[in-house]
Amino acid sequence: MKSDLARFGRGFVYAWNGICAAVREERNFRFHLCAAVYVFAAAWLAELDRQSVALLALCVFSMLGMELMNSAVERAVDKPDTTHWWSAGAAKDMAAGGVLATAVGTVVVGVCLFGRAETLRLLWARVTASPACILCWCVSLVAAYWFIFRFCKKENTNAEHKTQ
Numbered sequence: 001m002k003s004d005l006a007r008f009g010r011g012f013v014y015a016w017n018g019i020c021a022a023v024r025e026e027r028n029f030r031f032h033l034c035a036a037v038y039v040f041a042a043a044w045l046a047e048l049d050r051q052s053v054a055l056l057a058l059c060v061f062s063m064l065g066m067e068l069m070n071s072a073v074e075r076a077v078d079k080p081d082t083t084h085w086w087s088a089g090a091a092k093d094m095a096a097g098g099v100l101a102t103a104v105g106t107v108v109v110g111v112c113l114f115g116r117a118e119t120l121r122l123l124w125a126r127v128t129a130s131p132a133c134i135l136c137w138c139v140s141l142v143a144a145y146w147f148i149f150r151f152c153k154k155e156n157t158n159a160e161h162k163t164q
Helices: 002-025 027-045 050-076 083-113 116-128 133-150 153-163
Strands: none
Touching: 002 027, 002 050, 027 050, 027 083, 027 116, 027 133, 050 083, 083 116, 116 133
């Protein structure tokens, strides 16, 4: 019984390791993490009700899950032998299509929840409430850019040079 419990616990460790690997190595996953932070900040600023926030959370975590699955498929079928190259490409395209379908659904939910004029006015008023707020948002955008496009850049570059 103890070994069953230990194996069950190790499953969480493996899952966490996979998420950490995606943060280190997958730019699109980092983009979706940043987008999630901004979505939840907007939900808080717009004072969305609990059901709306729950719907946003479902969309956000579905999106992150799809991005993880897409990355897993890409890794699993990367550099197949010549007899399987078409199947590998199709699998990667289908996984990317799953991400796109989830993203479109998530955007539709976002437009439904945030797209009303009064909600947009409220968000704009709160984001531009003071020079400090504007500065905070600008700094957060710079930090998000760095996290998405520059995070772990040196490690990836070194790894690419080693494989060539």
